[in-house]
Amino acid sequence: xxxxxxxxxxxxxxxxxxxxxxxxxxxxxxxxxxxxxxxxxxxxxxxxxxxxxxxxxxxxxxxxxxxxxxxxxxxxxxxxxxxxxxxxxxxxxxxxxxxxxxxxxxxxxxxxxxxxxxxxxxxxxxxxxxxxxxxxxxxxxxxxxxxxxxxxxxxxxxxxxxxxxxxxxxxxxxxxxxxxxxxxxxxxxxxxxxxxxxxxxxxxxxxxxxxxxxxxxxxxxxxxxxxxxxxxxxxxxxxxxxxxxxxxxxxxxxxxxxxxxxxxxxxxxxxxxxxxxxxxxxxxxxxxxxxxxxxxxxxxxxxxxxxxxxxxxxxxxxxxxxxxxxxxxxxxxxxxxxxxxxxxxxxxxxxxxxxxxxxxxxxxxxxxxxxxxxxxxxxxxxxxxxxx
Amino acid sequence: xxxxxxxxxxxxxxxxxxxxxxxxxxxxxxxxxxxxxxxxxxxxxxxxxxxxxxxxxxxxxxxxxxxxxxxxxxxxxxxxxxxxxxxxxxxxxxxxxxxxxxxxxxxxxxxxxxxxxxxxxxxxxxxxxxxxxxxxxxxxxxxxxxxxxxxxxxxxxxxxxxxxxxxxxxxxxxxxxxxxxxxxxxxxxxxxxxxxxxxxxxxxxxxxxxxxxxxxxxxxxxxxxxxxxxxxxxxxxxxxxxxxxxxxxxxxxxxxxxxxxxxxxxxxxxxxxxxxxxxxxxxxxxxxxxxxxxxxxxxxxxxxxxxxxxxxxxxxxxxxxxxxxxxxxxxxxxxxxxxxxxxxxxxxxxxxxxxxxxxxxxxxxxxxxxxxxxxxxxxxxxxxxxxx
Numbered sequence: 197x198x199x200x201x202x203x204x205x206x207x208x209x210x211x212x213x214x215x216x217x218x219x220x221x222x223x224x225x226x227x228x229x230x231x232x233x234x235x236x237x238x239x240x241x242x243x244x245x246x247x248x249x250x251x252x253x254x255x256x257x258x259x260x261x262x263x264x265x266x267x268x269x270x271x272x273x274x275x276x277x278x279x280x281x282x283x284x285x286x287x288x289x290x291x292x293x294x295x296x297x298x299x300x301x302x303x304x305x306x307x308x309x310x311x312x313x314x315x316x317x318x319x320x321x322x323x324x325x326x327x328x329x330x331x332x333x334x335x336x337x338x339x340x341x342x343x344x345x346x347x348x349x350x351x352x353x354x355x356x357x358x359x360x361x362x363x364x365x366x367x368x369x370x371x372x373x374x375x376x377x378x379x380x381x382x383x384x385x386x387x388x389x390x391x392x393x394x395x396x397x398x399x400x401x402x403x404x405x406x407x408x409x410x411x412x413x414x415x416x417x418x419x420x421x422x423x424x425x426x427x428x429x430x431x432x433x434x435x436x437x438x439x440x441x442x443x444x445x446x447x448x449x450x451x452x453x454x455x456x457x458x459x460x461x462x463x464x465x466x467x468x469x470x471x472x473x474x475x476x477x478x479x480x481x482x483x484x485x486x487x488x489x490x491x492x493x494x495x496x497x498x499x500x501x502x503x504x505x506x507x508x509x510x511x512x513x514x515x516x517x518x519x520x521x522x523x524x525x526x527x528x529x530x531x532x533x534x535x536x537x538x539x540x541x542x543x544x545x546x547x548x549x550x551x552x553x554x555x556x557x558x559x560x561x562x563x564x565x566x567x568x569x570x571x572x573x574x575x576x577x578x579x580x581x582x583x584x
Numbered sequence: 585x586x587x588x589x590x591x592x593x594x595x596x597x598x599x600x601x602x603x604x605x606x607x608x609x610x611x612x613x614x615x616x617x618x619x620x621x622x623x624x625x626x627x628x629x630x631x632x633x634x635x636x637x638x639x640x641x642x643x644x645x646x647x648x649x650x651x652x653x654x655x656x657x658x659x660x661x662x663x664x665x666x667x668x669x670x671x672x673x674x675x676x677x678x679x680x681x682x683x684x685x686x687x688x689x690x691x692x693x694x695x696x697x698x699x700x701x702x703x704x705x706x707x708x709x710x711x712x713x714x715x716x717x718x719x720x721x722x723x724x725x726x727x728x729x730x731x732x733x734x735x736x737x738x739x740x741x742x743x744x745x746x747x748x749x750x751x752x753x754x755x756x757x758x759x760x761x762x763x764x765x766x767x768x769x770x771x772x773x774x775x776x777x778x779x780x781x782x783x784x785x786x787x788x789x790x791x792x793x794x795x796x797x798x799x800x801x802x803x804x805x806x807x808x809x810x811x812x813x814x815x816x817x818x819x820x821x822x823x824x825x826x827x828x829x830x831x832x833x834x835x836x837x838x839x840x841x842x843x844x845x846x847x848x849x850x851x852x853x854x855x856x857x858x859x860x861x862x863x864x865x866x867x868x869x870x871x872x873x874x875x876x877x878x879x880x881x882x883x884x885x886x887x888x889x890x891x892x893x894x895x896x897x898x899x900x901x902x903x904x905x906x907x908x909x910x911x912x913x914x915x916x917x918x919x920x921x922x923x924x925x926x927x928x929x930x931x932x933x934x935x936x937x938x939x940x941x942x943x944x945x946x947x948x949x950x951x952x953x954x955x956x957x958x959x960x961x962x963x964x965x966x967x968x969x970x971x972x
Contacts, residue, residue, distance in 0.1 A: 201600060202606070205594075209591040211589050211591065211846070212589060218590070411807065411814075411833045414807065419802065422802035422803075438585070442585055442797065445585050449799075458599070
């Protein structure tokens with residue numbers, strides 16, 4: 197463990213097939229008016245909406261409907277939520293959906309009572325809002341972002357022309373989250389495996405940094421090994437409860453701040469992935485998958501010890517009689533084989549990347565001066581070419 | 585992940601060599617009167633007492649002194665703390681020490697304002713006290729019990745003639761804990777390595793149960809691997825900061841409820857260890873070490889798949905061409921070799937177990953109907969004989 201850090205994660209998790217049965221008791225901790233934030237109609241088709249509304253009615257709550265939260269929630273939509281909160285004196289925002297919906301609920305919570313331009317507030321403020329906030333609870337229906345147990349919130353401001361990723365402090369983490377693995381089973385196959393890779397990417401982004409021996413890396417290896425095992429099963433049989441349950445739990449712990457304790461992180465794959473998403477509108481997890489192999493093949497030489505460790509401890513590569521470079525390379529071959537097995541995109545041209553739009557993507561990719569190597573713009577271009 | 589469970593751990597952890605620098609800010613969250621609970625004079629000799637008092641004075645707090653908390657805190661001592669809390673209107677109990685001191689602070693917190701017999705209350709109540717409680721904070725100086733981030737509390741009632749282990753809910757967890765690995769470096773070598781084994785035992789007690797594939801076991805394996813690596817270093821060089829830091833972090837996560845999520849546990853080694861401690865007054869971690877090998881050699885046959893996994897994933901045993909029994913046995917041989925390397929007791933006669941007192945120990949050992957095998961009393965006696 198290097199340096200000094202604070203770990204504080206007060207989110208209460210209810211896990212399992214019966215997790216929803218706790219919602220009624222949990223709702224007693226909050227006032228009478230609950231804003232129900234959700235996306236499209238999928239939760240109405242699969243019965244989750246009805247179950248949540250039944251629990252709210254049983255608890256005697258007034259429901260303020262706030263549907264239509266989009267996959268990339270906009271600032272305009274945040275303002276709509278803020279208005280609903282103020283007009284109705286909302287006591288709890290209950291987000292039902294995936295990471296986007298929970299991100300949105302946090303943004304509304306932080307902004308609703310700010311006396312001024314909420315976007316400025318949202319952007320400028322370092323960690324915790326200075327105004328009154330509204331408690332957020334969540335019912336998770338798609339795994340990946342970890343928003344159910346962290347302070348992350350990504351909002352798109354079309355006027356300003358960019359997406360803004362915020363990480364709030366524990367005061368804005370969901371107070372509680374309902375995690376029922378069955379709720380994730382109706383996600384379409386493409387989105388499901390994209391989510392699987394998103395989780396793996398969160399793990400790798402935090403793993404590939406640092407030179408010290410750190411307990412955090414051992415925990416990360418455990419989560420990677422569990423994820424690899426369970427995604428192999430779930431990709432073939434999405435209805436396998438045990439596998440989906442393990443994946444749901446892994447996703448939550450992959451990004452709830454535990455895995456950054458006592459070490460740095462990388463996050464460059466996410467920067468290039470976001471840039472691809474901005475230009476092509478491709479699914480987030482797939483953009484990460486498309487560039488991970490060329491990226492890691494480049495930085496492997498700078499963080500060789502960790503790539504050797506990745507090969508041996510995560511993939512079971514035997515190092516006997518091989519050079520470190522050979523072992524590390526074999527580890528990345530195992531990663532590639534797993535990606536093909538679960539069926540994620542390994543070529544960015546499948547996502548709409550072309551020789552023509554590579555310069556625009558490279559321009560949009562933020563280069564972070566952390567991890568094992570700080571890329572040059574030329575290297576970003578090279579990675580994108582190799583990713584095609 | 586099997587079944588349904590709740591995870592909720594709101595303790596805020598400040599970790600690192602500068603962790604104490606956060607105490608002043610943290611103290612602002614509490615009223616003016618702080619009871620300082622601690623054990624003997626060791627924290628006065630190593631400077632930790634002075635640092636804590638300086639922070640309390642800097643924050644303008646009134647200090648209520650509560651020294652003399654013993655390694656096995658008694659109910660009489662709890663009553664003394666309760667009286668101090670009531671008489672002084674204590675706003676925060678700050679426990680400075682190891683697990684016993686923090687256990688004690690929780691017991692006082694739960695009992696101080698109970699209108700009636702606090703022992704009955706403490707014993708009878710299922711999880712959370714029904715009366716007003718007092719917030720607890722902690723500064724940890726010895727690793728092992730995990731009390732710094734859980735609801736565990738063990739109190740000895742001499743009149744009633746037994747020790748009582750309680751597990752309170754998150755409301756009684758320490759609100760915050762200061763984890764500075766340097767604070768653990770003055771612990772005597774024998775106590776230090778006993779603590780190392782206590783941590784390993786917490787991990788194994790939770791690992792050796794269940795048949796399902798569960799992410800929790802992968803996390804547990806990660807912590808075991810980190811612990812084994814770092815204790816090998818720290819046993820030789822107790823001043824190795826990196827190793828001691830990893831061990832401190834591992835100890836906290838080994839028993840903060842994460843490792844029981846989605847699976848059962850065993851805890852039989854702790855039952856036999858407690859019984860040895862009751863009869864011989866030996867150091868807790870050493871009692872666990874003395875019986876672990878004969879216990880696991882017996883139950884290995886009932887949970888063979890998990891002992892094979894332990895051998896391969898934790899100790900790196902290669903399974904090629906071997907039977908499961910051989911692989912599992914090799915894993916336990918690795919465990920034994922590590923125990924000898926770090927220098928824990930592997931023979932209970934070194935702790936005062938004799939042919940004469942074995943029946944009394946077996947009588948005192950609670951037999952739990954969980955884990956891979958429910959022991960008979962004869963098996964407990966056999967294990968004790970083999971442990972000598």
